[in-house]
Amino acid sequence: MKTHLEVRDLRLRRENGFELRIDRLQLAEGQIYHLMGANGAGKSTLLHLLAQLVPADSGEILFNGQPVNGSAQIQALRRQVTLVEQSPFLFDSSVYHNIAFGLRLRNIKGAVQRQRVASALADVRLSGFEKRRARELSGGETRRVALARALALDPKILLLDEPTAGLDADTLPVFETLMTQLAGRQLTLVLSSHDAQQSQRLPVIPLFLDRGELKQPKPVSHSQYHNGASALWPKHLSTQGI
Amino acid sequence: MNYLLESLSSSLAMLLHLNTDVLNAVRVSLETSAASIILAALFGIPLGAIIGLARFRGRRLVLTLLNTLMALPTVVIGLFLFGLFSRQGPLGPLGLLFTPWAMIVGQMVLATPIIANYTLATIAGADPRILPTALTLGASPAQGIWQLLLELRFGMMAAIIAGFGRVIAEVGVAMMLGGNIRGTTRTMTTAIALETSKGEFAFGLALGMVLMSIALVINLFLNLMQQR
Numbered sequence: 001m002k003t004h005l006e007v008r009d010l011r012l013r014r015e016n017g018f019e020l021r022i023d024r025l026q027l028a029e030g031q032i033y034h035l036m037g038a039n040g041a042g043k044s045t046l047l048h049l050l051a052q053l054v055p056a057d058s059g060e061i062l063f064n065g066q067p068v069n070g071s072a073q074i075q076a077l078r079r080q081v082t083l084v085e086q087s088p089f090l091f092d093s094s095v096y097h098n099i100a101f102g103l104r105l106r107n108i109k110g111a112v113q114r115q116r117v118a119s120a121l122a123d124v125r126l127s128g129f130e131k132r133r134a135r136e137l138s139g140g141e142t143r144r145v146a147l148a149r150a151l152a153l154d155p156k157i158l159l160l161d162e163p164t165a166g167l168d169a170d171t172l173p174v175f176e177t178l179m180t181q182l183a184g185r186q187l188t189l190v191l192s193s194h195d196a197q198q199s200q201r202l203p204v205i206p207l208f209l210d211r212g213e214l215k216q217p218k219p220v221s222h223s224q225y226h227n228g229a230s231a232l233w234p235k236h237l238s239t240q241g242i
Numbered sequence: 243m244n245y246l247l248e249s250l251s252s253s254l255a256m257l258l259h260l261n262t263d264v265l266n267a268v269r270v271s272l273e274t275s276a277a278s279i280i281l282a283a284l285f286g287i288p289l290g291a292i293i294g295l296a297r298f299r300g301r302r303l304v305l306t307l308l309n310t311l312m313a314l315p316t317v318v319i320g321l322f323l324f325g326l327f328s329r330q331g332p333l334g335p336l337g338l339l340f341t342p343w344a345m346i347v348g349q350m351v352l353a354t355p356i357i358a359n360y361t362l363a364t365i366a367g368a369d370p371r372i373l374p375t376a377l378t379l380g381a382s383p384a385q386g387i388w389q390l391l392l393e394l395r396f397g398m399m400a401a402i403i404a405g406f407g408r409v410i411a412e413v414g415v416a417m418m419l420g421g422n423i424r425g426t427t428r429t430m431t432t433a434i435a436l437e438t439s440k441g442e443f444a445f446g447l448a449l450g451m452v453l454m455s456i457a458l459v460i461n462l463f464l465n466l467m468q469q470r
Contacts, residue, residue: 053374075382083378089371092393101389102379153380 002029003065004156004188005050005081010059012049020045020212022059027157027190032183035192037209043192044086046209047159050190051083079106082155086162088146090134095121095145098134102153120152121145123181125174140171147178158182160191245443252444253451263424263433264448271429274342274420275410278349282409283402286354290361290401291387295373308362311355316414323348324418340421345429348415353405360404364397365390400467407460411453 003026010022020042027033027050037043048054052061052074061068063077082102090098099117103109108116121127124144129137137145143163150158164175182189183203191204208215256264293304325331327339327347338344372393376386391398409415413431420427422436430449438446 048374051378053377071383075380078377079380081378082380083374085371085375087371089369089375091372091375091389101376102381105380105385149379 001031003027004029004063006062006065007050008060008062010049010056010061012045012054012056014045018042018045018212020049022046022049022214025207025214027188029156029188030183030186032179032189032191032204033207034204035190035207035209036194037192038194041209042212043194043209044161046214047083047161047190047192050157051081051159052077053083079153080156081159082150082153082157083159084143084146084150084161084163086165088143090137090142090145090149092135093133094130095126095132095134095137096130098145099149099152102149106153116152116154117148120148123151123178124148139166140168143167144171144174147175151182155187157188157190160189162193163191164193249444249447253448256445256448257451261445261448263445264452266425267428267430267433267449268452270342270425270427271410271431274345274349274416274429275406277342278346278409279353279402279406281346281350282353282357282405285350286357286405287361287391287398287401289354290358291365291391293358294362294365295387305362308355308359312359314352314355316352316412317418318414319348319351320415320418323351323415327419339419340423340427342420342427344419345416345427348419349409349412352412352415353409356408357401357405360401361398364394364401368394368397396467400464403460403464403467407457407464410456410460 005025005027007022007025009024010020012020018040035043035046045054049056050061052068061077063073063080066073068074068077091101096117099120100113103113103116117130118127121129124147126141126144126148129141129145134142134145147160147163163179164172167175179189179191180203190207293301293308323344324339326333327336327344328334329339338347368390372390373386376389377383381389411431413429413435416422416427416429416432417435420429420432422428422432428436430453434446434449434453437443437449
């Protein structure tokens with residue numbers, strides 16, 4: 001299985017003394033990774049690092065086997081790795097403009113652009129929302145548009161920070177069904193959540209952040225994981241209270 | 243009291259009859275202010291964006307300098323540029339002194355720190371998610387900053403309007419660098435100063451009313467922008 005993104009000996013220290021320590025992390029094509037950890041464990045920081053929105057103090061990130069250590073490589077990574085924040089920001093314009101933003105940057109115009117926007121909106125069950133103003137959307141609709149904006153770009157890796165936290169009953173199934181569908185598109189997904197139950201509902205590979213330190217169990221397949229792979233999960237890393 | 247009422251009546255008559263000297267002063271004021279504000283925006287907005295977004299050694303000093311420039315009396319700017327543009331000055335051969343170009347440069351120097359400071363304040367108060375959102379969607383840093391400024395367009399408009407309000411009402415730069423030449427460099431403010439000193443109070447009052455109307459419109463726009 002092809003490894004898209006690899007992280008080695010990564011360290012990031014915050015001003016408040018928090019330190020993120022990732023000795024090794026490999027994200028393979030088409031897998032869903034469930035990044036778990038208590039509030040403040042560093043989940044969002046790790047996602048920002050993977051999206052190269054914050055620089056690490058030390059360590060190495062390899063994208064498709066190539067080190068990411070210059071502005072050109074960072075830019076190339078950002079074109080393939082897209083982050084959707086827990087509380088996403090939509091530009092003060094129409095839904096169409098928001099979704100087409102990244103497409104225009106990639107020089108995707110005209111009918112292809114319109115088709116990609118329509119398809120992404122259909123994915124999140126918001127067909128026909130193109131002309132709506134972003135600031136008039138509800139919280140759930142805003143998050144679905146933000147997801148559509150990322151999906152339209154067809155990234156290799158999609159990073160979702162707490163995608164289901166606080167979602168209403170109508171929106172939650174949309175997200176969970178979509179996550180499962182996306183796994184079939186050879187898209188690598190990393191979704192962070194402090195909801196350990198989500199692992200039971202989705203075919204995921206668990207990653208656990210414990211006060212900034214990543215504990216990655218040895219690689220297991222989806223079927224292994226859901227057929228008792230929890231035995232591979234280190235006992236001291238209880239998911240209780242996550 | 244009669245003097246004031248008569249002057250007011252004469253000034254209204256000048257405005258209604260479109261007095262040539264009044265119109266010329268209004269035209270020169272609007273032309274030089276518009277040109278200088280365009281140039282000031284071209285320098286001030288990127289300058290404010292860089293200082294607002296970058297973290298570098300000496301940033302605090304740059305901020306202090308920018309605030310000082312905002313508070314600088316217009317005659318001091320006029321004096322400094324007069325030295326540069328005068329015949330003996332380093333830019334003397336360009337022959338800009340007492341031309342609208344010298345006034346435009348002076349007013350640009352006056353407005354640039356205002357626009358930069360407004361831009362800086364707008365960026366400091368902006369939603370911190372704007373730039374990371376643009377970047378994760380594939381924007382280059384320059385494209386990301388452009389998108390940030392687009393999102394803050396009302397703040398940028400307010401910066402430009404505030405700068406325009408400052409330059410159209412100033413007198414020091416226009417007087418020292420323009421020379422108050424009738425029809426060429428005589429602005430509303432320099433005309434008011436000159437004509438009033440000559441005893442032409444009604445003429446000054448007519449221009450004062452135009453200037454106040456412009457200031458009112460500018461502030462209405464500014465309020466509108468700041469509410470967005």
